[in-house]
Amino acid sequence: MADFKMLNRFNTSSAKWDGMANKIGKDTFLAFTVADSDYPTAKPITDALQKRLEHGALGYTMVDNEYFNIIKQWYKRRYDVTIKNHWIVPSSKVLSGLSFLIQVLTDENDPVMLQSPVYNVFEPLINLNNRPLVDNALVFNNNTYSIDFEMLEKQFKKGIKLLVFCNPHNPVGRVWSYEELSRLVTLAKAYDVYILSDEIHGDLIMENQTFVSLGKFFEDYEKIVVISAPSKTFNLAGLQGSNMIIPNKNIREKMKKKLSKNFLSSPNMMALTAIKTAYSVCDDWLEAQNDHIYNNYLKVKECLATYNISLAPLEGTYLLWIDFRPLKQTSDALFNHFLKYDIALAKGTAYSKAYDGFMRMNVAVSKEQLDEGLSRLKKALDAL
Numbered sequence: 455m456a457d458f459k460m461l462n463r464f465n466t467s468s469a470k471w472d473g474m475a476n477k478i479g480k481d482t483f484l485a486f487t488v489a490d491s492d493y494p495t496a497k498p499i500t501d502a503l504q505k506r507l508e509h510g511a512l513g514y515t516m517v518d519n520e521y522f523n524i525i526k527q528w529y530k531r532r533y534d535v536t537i538k539n540h541w542i543v544p545s546s547k548v549l550s551g552l553s554f555l556i557q558v559l560t561d562e563n564d565p566v567m568l569q570s571p572v573y574n575v576f577e578p579l580i581n582l583n584n585r586p587l588v589d590n591a592l593v594f595n596n597n598t599y600s601i602d603f604e605m606l607e608k609q610f611k612k613g614i615k616l617l618v619f620c621n622p623h624n625p626v627g628r629v630w631s632y633e634e635l636s637r638l639v640t641l642a643k644a645y646d647v648y649i650l651s652d653e654i655h656g657d658l659i660m661e662n663q664t665f666v667s668l669g670k671f672f673e674d675y676e677k678i679v680v681i682s683a684p685s686k687t688f689n690l691a692g693l694q695g696s697n698m699i700i701p702n703k704n705i706r707e708k709m710k711k712k713l714s715k716n717f718l719s720s721p722n723m724m725a726l727t728a729i730k731t732a733y734s735v736c737d738d739w740l741e742a743q744n745d746h747i748y749n750n751y752l753k754v755k756e757c758l759a760t761y762n763i764s765l766a767p768l769e770g771t772y773l774l775w776i777d778f779r780p781l782k783q784t785s786d787a788l789f790n791h792f793l794k795y796d797i798a799l800a801k802g803t804a805y806s807k808a809y810d811g812f813m814r815m816n817v818a819v820s821k822e823q824l825d826e827g828l829s830r831l832k833k834a835l836d837a838l
């Protein structure tokens with residue numbers, strides 16, 4: 455039985471809770487910021503980790519065939535994507551995988567594209583690798599976000615080497631449709647652009663939505679790499695385990711060489727155990743979680759509607775993208791004001807400077823935390 459109960463995460467070395475408490479010098483706030491969940495992961499996962507610990511030997515590990523079969527079956531069962539075991543390259547963090555991929559597939563000075571507003575670490579990911587960053591900003595119209603395909607083609611024509619693609623898209627909550635992905639792949643193929651499809655949020659799919667992995671297009675275009683992880687889905691980010699799916703032999707060999715050169719052989723022992731369990735016996739827990747997140751979204755939407763504040767329709771992820779601009783406040787001012795009422799949301803400007811007045815709210819929280827958070831938010835809004 456899924457139980458999305460509230461956890462007190464202070465004094466657990468939590469980046470979200472302890473990190474902010476250290477920064478602001480108090481621990482009376484409720485955090486809806488960093489993208490991890492504030493309830494326990496699925497019981498079979500904690501049971502498996504416990505059992506593994508009780509065994510006592512915490513020595514070197516290897517990634518066995520069972521692991522590859524489980525990943526392969528997950529993609530087939532949930533997304534109807536057929537992959538081969540040897541295409542799967544396990545790694546630690548998704549960001550490490552993305553960074554190494556950028557290094558092996560592009561040279562310094564090769565332009566790399568992202569589509570803002572987007573996960574705030576994509577920008578340093580490209581900048582720290584000394585690749586010129588090209589932003590193909592999403593189009594925001596009628597409270598929906600879409601890809602600017604005309605601009606994308608113009609930029610591709612000028613010579614983009616690689617696109618870091620977010621699928622589903624953090625923070626705007628879009629689950630890209632088959633048609634959109636198909637158009638993207640056609641253009642990437644026409645202009646010879648690598649696509650790194652970051653699918654870390656791919657399992658968090660809301661009512662009436664279907665997630666299409668870019669893996670559906672592996673046969674059409676060989677310069678696609680899918681990067682996925684159970685870290686958001688099952689609240690395992692602290693274990694640092696992910697997978698790259700690389701059908702193209704040349705790219706795969708380059709990537710494996712890069713990992714060997716850096717002695718990054720596989721996810722750690724606890725990550726391996728958690729990933730195997732998550733992807734084999736936790737489908738029901740995930741369905742229950744997706745319902746829970748969707749209910750949280752509806753609750754926030756209803757609350758904000760009374761203030762004439764809208765949010766992007768949540769198709770996927772657990773991240774709400776809220777347009778507070780009717781309040782005529784900057785994201786900085788909103789952040790500080792909300793903190794006075796002991797509620798922390800993330801600033802929209804972290805995801806794009808153009809979205810001042812927006813905030814991101816993570817609703818992977820218990821009912822109890824959400825209710826208390828909304829009551830504080832209402833007080834903060836009433837005071838403006």
Ligand SMILES: Cc1ncc(COP(=O)(O)O)c(C=O)c1O
Nearest residue numbers: 489547548549550573624652654
């Ligand atoms: C789209 C996206 N990619 C990657 C990450 C980070 O993943 P990891 O911690 O495995 O590097 C996040 C975390 O929020 C994310 O939203």
